[in-house]
Amino acid sequence: MSSKIRFHIFESASTFLHPGKGFTPVTEKFQVRVDPLTGRTGHFSHFGAVRQQKLPLEDYLKPEVKGFCPFCKENREKTTPKFLKEILPEGRVTRNEATLIPNLFPYDMYSGIMIMTDDHVVPLERLDERRLVDAFTLGIDFLRRIKSINPGLPYHVMSWNYMPPSGGGLVHPHQQYFATEYPGNQFMDEINASRQFHETHALNYWSELIKEEQTEDKRYIGRIGDSHWIASFVSLGILGEIMCIFPDVFALDDFTDVHINELVSGVLRIFKYYRSTGIFSFNASLFFGPESQKYFSCHFRIIPRTFLNMRDFAPDLNFFQALLSEPISVMLPEKLCEDVRMFFHAQNTWA
Ligand SMILES: [Zn+2]
Numbered sequence: 001m002s003s004k005i006r007f008h009i010f011e012s013a014s015t016f017l018h019p020g021k022g023f024t025p026v027t028e029k030f031q032v033r034v035d036p037l038t039g040r041t042g043h044f045s046h047f048g049a050v051r052q053q054k055l056p057l058e059d060y061l062k063p064e065v066k067g068f069c070p071f072c073k074e075n076r077e078k079t080t081p082k083f084l085k086e087i088l089p090e091g092r093v094t095r096n097e098a099t100l101i102p103n104l105f106p107y108d109m110y111s112g113i114m115i116m117t118d119d120h121v122v123p124l125e126r127l128d129e130r131r132l133v134d135a136f137t138l139g140i141d142f143l144r145r146i147k148s149i150n151p152g153l154p155y156h157v158m159s160w161n162y163m164p165p166s167g168g169g170l171v172h173p174h175q176q177y178f179a180t181e182y183p184g185n186q187f188m189d190e191i192n193a194s195r196q197f198h199e200t201h202a203l204n205y206w207s208e209l210i211k212e213e214q215t216e217d218k219r220y221i222g223r224i225g226d227s228h229w230i231a232s233f234v235s236l237g238i239l240g241e242i243m244c245i246f247p248d249v250f251a252l253d254d255f256t257d258v259h260i261n262e263l264v265s266g267v268l269r270i271f272k273y274y275r276s277t278g279i280f281s282f283n284a285s286l287f288f289g290p291e292s293q294k295y296f297s298c299h300f301r302i303i304p305r306t307f308l309n310m311r312d313f314a315p316d317l318n319f320f321q322a323l324l325s326e327p328i329s330v331m332l333p334e335k336l337c338e339d340v341r342m343f344f345h346a347q348n349t350w351a
Pocket residue numbers: 069070071072073119120121172
């Protein structure tokens with residue numbers, strides 16, 4: 001049976017007279033890829049031109065840099081909000097260090113922030129299994145609670161900005177959990193295209209994608225239990241994107257503690273890869289579709305973020321993403337997969 005999924009790559013090149021090579025002609029290649037689900041394009045160019053920058057983590061603790069942090073233990077009780085009694089009778093809930101509070105700047109009607117740690121600055125190696133399991137468990141519980149309060153909000157999202165290059169307003173580790181009717185253009189394009197794929201082929205796109213990536217064996221990183229980890233064909237991040245798909249999880253209620261453990265196990269492996277390559281910051285999201293559908297599987301995405309330099313803190317997003325809504329990446333997914341695979345095949349993490 002021929003595949004229902006097509007991976008289109010347009011390859012081209014630009015030739016110019018290079019000043020460092022005596023103004024002789026030099027040809028630089030680039031690619032444009034088409035996302036097999038949504039048809040949205042992504043550029044791949046500037047290969048090797050972006051170097052991840054080391055963040056001065058120790059400086060973030062200096063009083064003149066740190067400033068006031070409402071998430072720090074000594075300020076939390078007085079300066080963070082509490083939920084209404086009908087949403088969360090306790091006001092705030094905790095599980096070990098993880099503490100759930102309402103967002104003072106809400107994204108939607110029910111918008112929670114997960115303060116993940118007591119410590120203000122937590123490098124990747126200290127975002128350990130316990131801290132991650134606690135945060136995800138408490139966060140998913142919160143999403144279930146707001147789903148029972150207001151089932152009319154169909155989409156559930158976890159989002160996470162870690163460290164300043166990611167756009168995170170506070171260094172103190174935190175995630176956002178919210179339910180919404182408006183989960184963003186990327187999410188809506190994907191869910192609409194997934195529905196269309198299902199109507200056309202009577203198949204779940206996400207399960208087909210896993211099969212196709214396993215067969216091609218160029219971007220399939222590995223499997224942990226029910227989770228499948230893939231270097232995305234079109235990357236939303238400049239240094240590549242890793243996606244984790246739970247093909248049989250369609251809505252929030254399908255997501256169990258076992259899935260949380262599998263997610264955390266994969267995230268810890270990615271953190272090891274990040275540490276090995278000098279990545280200090282990322283964005284991540286976990287998406288759940290609505291009830292009563294079998295075409296939009298739960299998935300997680302994570303992309304590294306970096307300043308382009310530490311001289312003037314140029315961000316790694318520019319007119320491409322901001323005005324053309326076009327992702328651009330300097331890392332080919334096939335190379336990313338090759339680099340990350342060894343961390344998924346190592347025996348030193350549990351699955
Ligand atoms: Zn803090």
